[in-house]
Structure formats: C-alpha cells, structure tokens
Amino acid sequence: MAGDALSHDPAELRKRIDTTRAHPARVYDVFLGGKDNYPMDRATAAAGLAVNPRGYLEIRHNRDFMRRAVTRMAEVDGIRQFLDIGTGLPTADNVHQIAQRVIPDARVVYVDHDPVVLAHARALLTSGPEGVTDYIDADLRDPAQILEQAAKTLDFDQPIALLLVAVLHFVEDDVAVPVVRDLVEALPSGSRLVITHLTEDLHPEVVQAVQRQYTEKGITFVFRSKEQVERLFTDTAGVELLDPGVVPVHHWHPSPAPAPPAVEKAYFESLDDIEKIRYRDINDVTDDDINVYGAVGRKV
Numbered sequence: 001m002a003g004d005a006l007s008h009d010p011a012e013l014r015k016r017i018d019t020t021r022a023h024p025a026r027v028y029d030v031f032l033g034g035k036d037n038y039p040m041d042r043a044t045a046a047a048g049l050a051v052n053p054r055g056y057l058e059i060r061h062n063r064d065f066m067r068r069a070v071t072r073m074a075e076v077d078g079i080r081q082f083l084d085i086g087t088g089l090p091t092a093d094n095v096h097q098i099a100q101r102v103i104p105d106a107r108v109v110y111v112d113h114d115p116v117v118l119a120h121a122r123a124l125l126t127s128g129p130e131g132v133t134d135y136i137d138a139d140l141r142d143p144a145q146i147l148e149q150a151a152k153t154l155d156f157d158q159p160i161a162l163l164l165v166a167v168l169h170f171v172e173d174d175v176a177v178p179v180v181r182d183l184v185e186a187l188p189s190g191s192r193l194v195i196t197h198l199t200e201d202l203h204p205e206v207v208q209a210v211q212r213q214y215t216e217k218g219i220t221f222v223f224r225s226k227e228q229v230e231r232l233f234t235d236t237a238g239v240e241l242l243d244p245g246v247v248p249v250h251h252w253h254p255s256p257a258p259a260p261p262a263v264e265k266a267y268f269e270s271l272d273d274i275e276k277i278r279y280r281d282i283n284d285v286t287d288d289d290i291n292v293y294g295a296v297g298r299k300v
Contacts, residue, residue, distance in 0.1 A: 022217040022218055023041065024219055025114045026038060027044050027045050028088050028166070030044075030274060032059065036089045036116060036120055047213040047214070047216070048210045049274070050213070051206070055210060058290055060277075061257070062294070064249075064282070065165075065294045066165050067098055068252065069194050070098040070163075074098075074102035077159075079099075079192060080106050080158070081154045081155065081160040082108045083146075084108065084111065085146065085164055085167060086111070086166065087111060087112040088112065089117055095163065096126075100130075107131060107132045107154055108131070108132070108134075110133065112137070113140070121135040134152070143179050144182070156186060161191065162191065162193050164195050164196075168224075172222055177235070187299055193299065195295055198223055198224075198291060198292055199293050201291075201293075207291045229293050230295075238299050239298065242296050246295040247295070248287065248294070250285050250290050260278065261278065263279045
C-alpha cells in the first residue's frame with residue numbers, strides 16, 4: 001500500500017487539503033514545532049494557548065509518553081512490530097526511529113487519513129536497512145482496510161503493538177469501542193494496546209475552555225474519564241492493563257524528556273509564543289499541566 005499511497009496525483013491531493021479549516025494533525029504539528037501546517041492551524045493553536053498558556057506541555061508530553069512506551073515495549077518486551085494509527089505529521093523521533101534504535105529490524109506500519117500527512121509520508125519511510133516501514137492512507141473508521149493492508153508488512157502470527165495515540169478522543173463511543181475491539185481481535189497473544197486520551201477529569205475548567213476555542217475552529221473532542229479509558233482496554237476481550245494502569249501521561253514510567261534544541265536568548269525572545277514552544281524544556285511539568293491519560297495493555 002505504501003507504493004500505492006505515495007503514487008498519488010499531486011493535483012488530486014491538493015483538492016483534498018482544506019486550508020480554511022484547522023486539522024488536528026496539523027495543530028499537533030504546530031505544538032511540536034513543525035512547519036507542515038497552515039495559518040488556520042496556527043491560529044487554533046494560539047487560541048488554545050491564550051486560555052491555557054502551558055497547554056503545549058500536554059502535546060509534548062503525549063509525544064514523550066509515546067517515546068517511552070515504544071522504547072519500553074522494544075527493550076523490555078521484545079516487541080518487533082508496530083501499527084501506529086493516527087500517525088500525524090512526521091517529526092523528530094517517529095515510531096520506527098525509536099523502535100529501530102533498540103531493534104534494528106523492527107517493522108512499523110503508519111496509518112493516517114489526512115492528505116497533508118500523506119503528502120509528507122515519505123519521511124516516515126526512512127527505515128534503517130534491516131527494518132521495514134510502510135504507510136497506509138486509511139481512516140480509523142475502516143479497521144478492515146487497515147488490517148488487510150497492514151498484513152502486507154506485519155506478521156499477524158507474531159506480537160504487534162497497536163498505537164492509538166491521541167486519536168480516539170476525536171470519535172464517539174459508537175465508533176471508538178467497536179474499532180478498538182475489531183483491531184485488537186485481529187492481534188495475536190502477547191500484542192500490546194497503547195492509548196492516550198484527553199480527559200476533563202483532572203482540570204475541567206481549563207480543558208473545557210480550550211475545547212470552546214477549538215470548537216470555534218472546527219475541531220471537537222470527546223473527553224473520556226479514567227474509567228471510560230480503562231474500559232477501552234478491559235472491555236476488549238483478552239486485554240489486561242499493565243502497570244501503572246491508566247495515569248496522566250507524565251506519570252507513566254517517567255524519565256527525563258530530551259533537551260530542546262539550543263537557541264540564543266536574544267533569538268528566543270524575538271519569537272512569538274507559538275514559535276517559542278519548540279525551544280522550551282518540558283521537564284518542568286506539574287500535575288496541573290496535564291489532561292491526557294496514557295496506558296498500555298497486553299493481549300493475553
């Protein structure tokens with residue numbers, strides 16, 4: 001599918017890209033210091049920061065959770081295959097780069113349905129010589145297509161880590177629950193399920209204020225409680241939550257986050273609030289900053 005997905009007609013792809021509306025993958029890219037976004041995406045990120053100035057910590061720590069989870073699954077659990085759905089735009093330390101540092105022949109399949117992600121997907125196919133990466137242009141709502149195409153690269157007789165990182169809070173229960181069930185049912189014993197999810201459990205006034213700003217720009221969230229996130233694991237037959245369970249992402253097997261790029265103070269001060277984000281150290285995070293749960297489960 002990578003060959004098919006990446007042989008797109010550029011003119012047709014441009015028709016699919018709506019630059020007048022913010023898109024979650026591109027807003028996420030803004031917070032990670034990326035350049036593959038549009039003015040509306042930057043305006044949406046800025047509106048969120050206006051009501052929650054340290055909100056970038058949630059995005060950055062969500063990403064750091066993924067780094068720790070993939071590293072741990074490769075180092076401790078020996079997982080060699082990864083299916084990352086809702087990949088988002090390529091950035092530093094994509095899943096294959098993290099996994100292949102530990103297991104050089106790790107196989108990774110990325111899945112997304114944003115045409116901007118598709119346009120930049122070649123950056124996700126830079127596997128090391130021993131490993132393999134693939135990209136599928138498909139919607140989370142079509143697990144059958146995802147599984148059919150992923151089977152061209154991944155061995156479904158061997159454990160696979162299914163990553164649903166910051167994607168399920170964009171779909172209602174009538175989509176999220178059956179999609180998770182269908183995907184996990186196709187995985188063999190020993191596979192892992194990785195989920196991060198926005199919640200209003202922790203600081204409801206803050207996240208509701210951010211939600212109002214995002215809704216005005218066309219992005220809506222489905223907040224889920226800790227119990228609801230737990231049920232995404234436990235109500236999916238055969239999945240058990242691993243220690244420490246469902247916790248704020250910065251509390252999941254914490255370790256120091258990588259240092260940001262070095263920058264001259266004068267240059268940093270000349271930047272706007274959005275541009276400063278990529279240079280900020282996120283190790284000063286507190287419990288007041290995070291409204292994202294993260295967890296890993298094992299299919300028995």
